[in-house]
Amino acid sequence: MNSPDAPKPDETPAASPSADADSDPFRLLTPETLANPYPVYARLREEAPAYFSAGYNGWLITRYDHVAAGFRDPRLSAKRSSAFVTKLPEAVRQKLEPLRRNLASWALLLDPPEHTRIRSLINKAFVPRLVEGLRPRVEALVNELLDAVAPTGQMDVLRDLGDLLPLLVIGEVLGVPVEDRHRLKGWSNALAGFLGAGRPTLEIAGGALSAVAELEDYFRAVIAERRQRPGSDLLSQLLLAEEQGMILGEQELLSTCCMLLFGGHETTKNLIGNGLLALLRHPAEREALRASPALLGPAVEELLRYDSPVQWMSRMVLDDMDIEGVRIPKGDRVFLVLGAANRDPAHFPDPDRLDLRRTDIRHLSFGVGIHYCAGAALARVEGQAAVATFLRRFPEARLSSAPLAWRQSPGVRGLTSIPVELGPDAGAA
Known part of the structure; x- marks a missing residue:
């Protein structure tokens, strides 16, 4: 449940991505690359493993070893919330201050010791034993969501499963009332639009600002109720920690709730969507998994x-550093490109091939080191439940003929919809 982040939003709305040969020689900004970045990543790994992108105003680091080392390098700081707004006009910075203030207390945007203190509290909810205990409930939720679409013979994998399952699960983890969970989706999507954008416009930033304001108001009310009637949810545990002297300030508590909602929803949604899309496009691999559940x-x-x-x-560069003979100066921004590292042939033979029997899959999708995704185990449980149940119930499912549209977001990779025909024998639970 990690979340990416964006370069600084422009003062004026960005134009449609373009690929000027001089300013964007690798065509990073084109719709084609946003839909399929992997060929460009391959070129960058080979030709320019530390590449400054003027369009994204930062250095793209694309080789596995450099990306993994970057997560642990003390010269690369996770504390970067101010970078979203520092170069904007004063009037715009003031308007976006509530958004910056909220992000400034997200654990994934902090360095120790602040990160350590907040992360230690969050970790209490995601120990393997507790997460594994959620598996029956997650599997039941998957079946309920698939029950709703099975009679129709068709579904949108994102709308009907990927979007809803993580929202319901993180809602239960946080202790959000069931009737409120669908309200959280719009807020999470607005944050995703900002945090995953390459060049956020003022419109996108304004949407994230409104989402944060509404989320903070919402969680203030939930927190007040939990102080009166605590439960077994994560929010109650965070409040209980106050009584034990491990205090989160009000802003830290509100920011942590926003971060967990976003991380628990957005990333897992696209794990489910991207994963099932890959299986639908690779029928031999899909059948191998159906035949061998141990996979x-x-x-x-x-x-x-x-x-x-x-x-x-x-990350923000705290001190001058060199990567492959390229000097990266203090004060610049570095992008650790997980998608490129995960297809580095130095670590993954034939990396562009989907191979469910691949061994020693040390991918970097959840990060490395102290910022390793706190909710990784929960995301895995949700992904496994969604994939296994979908394949079992809809063995003849196939993609519909409707064209697929990738979100124009270089940091968060996912589709806008995945329409699927479920087949003649859309199965029972």
Whole structure:
């Protein structure tokens, strides 16, 4: 449940992506690359493994070893919330200050010791034993969602499963009332539009600003109710920690709720969507998984490697550094491109091939080191439940003839919809 982040939004709305040969020689900004970035990643790994993109105003690091090392390098700081707004006009910065303030307390945008303190509290909810205990409930939710579409013979994998399952699950983890969970989707999507954009416009930033304001108001009310009637959910645990002296300030608590909602929804949604799309496009691999359920765990790891929901994570350079003889100066921004690292042939033979029997899949989709995704185990449970149940119930499912549209977001990789025909024997639970 990691989340990527974006370069600074432009003062004026960005034009449609273009590929000027001089300013964008690798065609990073074209719709074609956003739909399929992997050929461009291959060129970057080979020709320019540390490449400054003027369009994204930062350095793209694309080789596996450099990306993995970057997560652990103390010269690369995760504390980067201010970078979203620092070069904007003063009036715009002031308007976006509530958004910057909220992001400034997200654990994934902090360095130790602030990161350590907040992360230690979050980790209590995601220990393997507790997450594994959620598996029966997650599987039941998958079946309920598929029950709703089975009689129609068709579905949209994102709308009917990928979007809803993570929302319902993270809602239960946080203790959000069932009737409110669909309200959270719009807020999460608005944050995704901002955090995953390559060049966020003022419209996108304004949507994220409104989402944060509404989310904070919403969680203030939920927190007040939990103080009166605590439960077994994560929010109650965070409040209980206050009584034990591990205090989160009000802004830290609100920011943590927003971060967990976004991370628990957006990334897992695209794990499910990208993963099932890959299987629908590779029928031999899909049949191999149906024939051998023991492949499920490694299969989800391969799906994460093959088409990572998070394509990059950014860092701020605290001190001059060199990568492959290229000097990266202090104060610049670096993008650790997970999607490129996960297809580095130095670590993954024949990396552009989907191979569910691949061994030693040490992908970087959940990050590395102290910022390794706290919700990785939960995302895996959800991904495994969604993939296994879909394949079992709809063995003859196929993509519909409708064209697929990728979101124009270089940091968060996912489709706008995945329409599917379920086949003549859309199965019962």
